[in-house]
Amino acid sequence: xxxxxxxxxxxxxxxxxxxxxxxxxxxxxxxxxxxxxxxxxxxxxxxxxxxxxxxxxxxxxxxxxxxxxxxxxxxxxxxxxxxxxxxxxxxxxxxxxxxxxxxxxxxxxxxxxxxxxxxxxxxxxxxxxxxxxxxxxxxxxxxxxxxxxxxxxxxxxxxxxxxxxxxxxxxxxxxxxxxxxxxxxxxxxxxxxxxxxxxxxxxxxxxxxxxxxxxxxxxxxxxxxxxxxxxxxxxxxxxxxxx
Amino acid sequence: xxxxxxxxxxxxxxxxxxxxxxxxxxxxxxxxxxxxxxxxxxxxxxxxxxxxxxxxxxxxxxxxxxxxxxxxxxxxxxxxxxxxxxxxxxxxxxxxxxxxxxxxxxxxxxxxxxxxxxxxxxxxxxxxxxxxxxxxxxxxxxxxxxxxxxxxxxxxxxxxxxxxxxxxxxxxxxxxxxxxxxxxxxxxxxxxxxxxxxxxxxxxxxxxxxxxxxxxxxxxxxxxxxxxxxxxxxxxxxxxxxxxxxx
Numbered sequence: 236x237x238x239x240x241x242x243x244x245x246x247x248x249x250x251x252x253x254x255x256x257x258x259x260x261x262x263x264x265x266x267x268x269x270x271x272x273x274x275x276x277x278x279x280x281x282x283x284x285x286x287x288x289x290x291x292x293x294x295x296x297x298x299x300x301x302x303x304x305x306x307x308x309x310x311x312x313x314x315x316x317x318x319x320x321x322x323x324x325x326x327x328x329x330x331x332x333x334x335x336x337x338x339x340x341x342x343x344x345x346x347x348x349x350x351x352x353x354x355x356x357x358x359x360x361x362x363x364x365x366x367x368x369x370x371x372x373x374x375x376x377x378x379x380x381x382x383x384x385x386x387x388x389x390x391x392x393x394x395x396x397x398x399x400x401x402x403x404x405x406x407x408x409x410x411x412x413x414x415x416x417x418x419x420x421x422x423x424x425x426x427x428x429x430x431x432x433x434x435x436x437x438x439x440x441x442x443x444x445x446x447x448x449x450x451x452x453x454x455x456x457x458x459x460x461x462x463x464x465x466x467x468x469x470x471x472x473x474x475x476x477x478x
Numbered sequence: 479x480x481x482x483x484x485x486x487x488x489x490x491x492x493x494x495x496x497x498x499x500x501x502x503x504x505x506x507x508x509x510x511x512x513x514x515x516x517x518x519x520x521x522x523x524x525x526x527x528x529x530x531x532x533x534x535x536x537x538x539x540x541x542x543x544x545x546x547x548x549x550x551x552x553x554x555x556x557x558x559x560x561x562x563x564x565x566x567x568x569x570x571x572x573x574x575x576x577x578x579x580x581x582x583x584x585x586x587x588x589x590x591x592x593x594x595x596x597x598x599x600x601x602x603x604x605x606x607x608x609x610x611x612x613x614x615x616x617x618x619x620x621x622x623x624x625x626x627x628x629x630x631x632x633x634x635x636x637x638x639x640x641x642x643x644x645x646x647x648x649x650x651x652x653x654x655x656x657x658x659x660x661x662x663x664x665x666x667x668x669x670x671x672x673x674x675x676x677x678x679x680x681x682x683x684x685x686x687x688x689x690x691x692x693x694x695x696x697x698x699x700x701x702x703x704x705x706x707x708x709x710x711x712x713x714x715x716x717x718x719x720x721x722x723x724x725x
Binding site: 299300302304305308311407409437438445449 | 556
């Protein structure tokens, strides 16, 4: 077997058609998970008994098991559960003809909720208590203080971790082929299977994933700089000096 | 195609799966060894700050961290035999899957370990080394007797995290036909034509979860034992560092 460069180029373009699916699989679960994860983080910080236990259990479970296993488990469990649910609610919907990407969204969302809520919790902890107290002394309500003072600061310190979570999720989407979702890895595997060109196909998607991860990290790096400006007033002075 | 969910089968499956934990741990231990050796070399090149070597180490760490484990696994599984055959005339046909799995996860683990080791060594005050040298220890002695023991304790929490991530990523080894706990579970499902799939997945989940919790507890105990005064500080620091080393 010879190293087939033409095949690599061809696979590159074929795999790129899966780029949209991969990006959807990364960002839709992230967006869906964010509000839930935030609520979980607040509940864990407030140590609301009952809920606290359940959420801690959930996070520990989702972070303590491999994501492959979660995918396999939910993919064999969800269809029948949803079917039973829809039947009992008498909704006419054929679960088994649904696009498998729906299941992928659900599983990655469940998983991201667990990781993100930990990220948010540590970010909220990183904001000094004095910030909240100071906000209250000048007459803001608790809600206002959170929305205007605490959360913007927490978000900045959470950005590097959110970036990591995003890259991890991107890497995790490579497992969606187990659910017959046609994303980058699945397409490359399919292409490779025709002529047993596995090496070339995997090198190609290796490159694609590294590029994608780079773009995501650059994006978050930019956001960090943009929103973290208040942290470095000295730099701003310097900029003004030399401007 | 509705089969009754057999609750008690979960425990039967766990009993059937337990012996296969040996291969899981074997794979883990070998990968930790390989990853730590390679990671130490990478960390060492980064600490010495030779521009070219550091650049290469950074590039390697970046690439490995950005690549999905399954892609790397397939790449090693399909690519390495070719390289060995063409380059060294070694026929890998009779090699066990363990070989490829260990290579893959050593590569993955080395990237995380490099950062863990580097940050741990960097966290040691420079005065420690200078003091050691001033009382007549050689450079090597100063490193082994003074810096290494302290760095090891600092590295513990991050090492524990990386280990747990490795354990979870290791579950992917079944995709190339390696028979560890996960592989055995998948085999069992196949042998029964998909019956009891759910029970077996739950059994696997319980196994992995208990190993994770066990590892967390063990490492927490170790931290308490070796650095009781530092635990609070390390906890606080690792909240941030932990995420950094997770991927």
